Amino acid sequence: MIDIHCHILPGIDDGSPDMETSLEMARMAAKDGIHTIIATPHLTTVEYPKDNLLQAIDELNAQLKSQTIAITVLFGAEVQSHIALEAADNFCLAGSSSLLVEFPHSYLPADSENLIYSLVTNKITPIIAHPERNGQISREPWLLAPLIELGARTQITAESITGDQGMTARNCAEYLFQRNQVHYIGTDSHSPGFRKPILSKAVKQAAKIIGKAEAQKLVSGYNIFLPSSCNHKPSA
Ligand SMILES: [Fe+2]
Numbered sequence: 001m002i003d004i005h006c007h008i009l010p011g012i013d014d015g016s017p018d019m020e021t022s023l024e025m026a027r028m029a030a031k032d033g034i035h036t037i038i039a040t041p042h043l044t045t046v047e048y049p050k051d052n053l054l055q056a057i058d059e060l061n062a063q064l065k066s067q068t069i070a071i072t073v074l075f076g077a078e079v080q081s082h083i084a085l086e087a088a089d090n091f092c093l094a095g096s097s098s099l100l101v102e103f104p105h106s107y108l109p110a111d112s113e114n115l116i117y118s119l120v121t122n123k124i125t126p127i128i129a130h131p132e133r134n135g136q137i138s139r140e141p142w143l144l145a146p147l148i149e150l151g152a153r154t155q156i157t158a159e160s161i162t163g164d165q166g167m168t169a170r171n172c173a174e175y176l177f178q179r180n181q182v183h184y185i186g187t188d189s190h191s192p193g194f195r196k197p198i199l200s201k202a203v204k205q206a207a208k209i210i211g212k213a214e215a216q217k218l219v220s221g222y223n224i225f226l227p228s229s230c231n232h233k234p235s236a
Contacts, residue, residue: 001032001033001034001035001036001199001200001203001219001220002034002035002036002038002219002220003029003034003036003037003038003186003187003189003197003199003219004040004093004100004127004155004184004186004221004224005038005040005078005100005130005155005157005184005186005187005188006025006029006037006038006039006040006186006187006188006189006197007039007040007041007042007078007188007189007190008022008025008026008037008039008060008073008189008197009022009039009041009053009056009057009060009073010022010056010060011056012041012052012053012056013041013042014042014190015041015189015190015191016190016191017191019059019060019063021191022060023063023064023067023069024192025189025191025192025197026060026064026069026071026073026197027069028192028196028197028198029071029187029189029197029198030069030070030071032197032198032199032200033199033200034071034197034199035071035072036071036072036073036074036221037071037072037073038073038074038075038076038093038094039053039056039057039060039073039074039075039076040076040077040078040093040100041053041077041078042077042078042080042102043077043078043079043080043083043087043091044080044083045083046083046086046087046090046091050090050091053075053077054075057073057074057075060073061073074093074094074095075093075094075095076091076092076093076094076100077091077100078100078129079091079099079100079101079102080101080102081101081102081103081104081109081115082109084099084101084115084119084126085115085118085119085122087099088119088124092124093127093224094221094224096125096224096225097123097124097125097225097227098124098125098126098127098153098224098225099119099124099125099126099127100127100129100155101115101119101126101127101128101129102129102130103128103129103131103134104134105133105134105135106134106136107134107135107136108134108136108137108143112147113146113147113150113234114234116147116150116151116152116234117150117151117230117233117234119151120150120151120228120229120230123227125151125152125153125226125227125228126151126153127152127153127154127155127183127184128144128147128152128154128155129155129186129188130155130156130157130160130186130188131144131154131156131172131176132156132157132160132169132170132172132173132176133160133165138168138169138171138172141172141175141176144181145179146234146235148181149230149232150230150232150234151228151229151230152228153183153184153223153228154176154181154182154183154184155183155184155185155186156173156176156177156182156184156185156186156202157169157173157185157186157187157188157195158185158186158187158188158195158196158198158199158201158202159187159188159195159196159202160172160173161173161177161185161202161206162201162202162205165195174209177206177209177210178209180210182210182218183223184218184219184221185199185202185203185206185215185218185219186199187199199219203215203216203218203219206218
C-alpha cells in the first residue's frame with residue numbers, strides 16, 4: 001500500500017519531532033503492509049526551500065535502509081489552498097502533477113471552484129486533503145461534487161473511516177464513499193499515536209461499502225500520475 005499523506009519527516013512541521021519517532025512510524029507502517037510513504041509536510045509559504053525537504057527525505061531513507069525497514073519515502077507536501085497555484089510547479093506529489101491541497105479547517109473558501117478550475121486547466125490535478133474533516137463540508141458534503149466535476153480528487157483520512165476521528169467525520173466519509181467521491185485513503189499521520197500510520201483497518205471498512213477491489217485501489221496510488229480533466233467552467 002501507498003500512503004499519500006503523512007507527516008513523517010522529522011523536525012519539519014507539527015508531525016514527527018525527531019528521527020526516532022519517524023523510524024517508529026515507518027516500522028508501524030511497514031507492519032501494516034505499507035511500502036511507500038509520500039512525505040507531506042504542511043506548506044504555508046512557497047518561499048520554503050524545497051531542498052530542505054529533499055535533504056530530509058534522503059536522510060530518512062538512508063536511516064530506513066540501514067535499519068532494514070522496508071519503506072520508501074517520496075517527496076510531497078500538503079499545500080494550503082491560498083498558495084496552491086504558486087506552489088504547483090514545485091510541490092506536487094512524487095514527481096507527478098497531483099497536488100495535495102488543504103482548505104481551511106472550518107469552511108470552504110468562496111473561490112474554491114475557481115481555484116480547482118485554474119489548477120486543472122494548468123494541468124495540475126488537485127487532491128483535496130481530508131474534506132470529511134472540514135467543518136462546512138462535513139455538514140454539507142454535497143458541496144464537494146462540483147469540485148470533483150471540475151477535476152478535483154479527494155483523500156479521506158484512514159481514522160475518519162474507522163470512526164477514530166468522531167462520528168461527524170465518519171458519517172461524511174461514508175456519504176462520500178456511497179457516491180464514489182473518494183479517490184485516496186491516506187493516514188495524515190503525525191506520530192505513532194496521533195493518527196496512526198495505519199491504512200489496513202480503513203481499507204477493510206471501506207470495502208464494506210465499495211467492495212474489496214475498489215477499496216484496495218484507494219491505497220495503491222493507481223492514478224496519481226494520470227491527469228484529471230474537466231469540460232466545463234465553474235458555476236460562479
Ligand atoms: Fe496533513
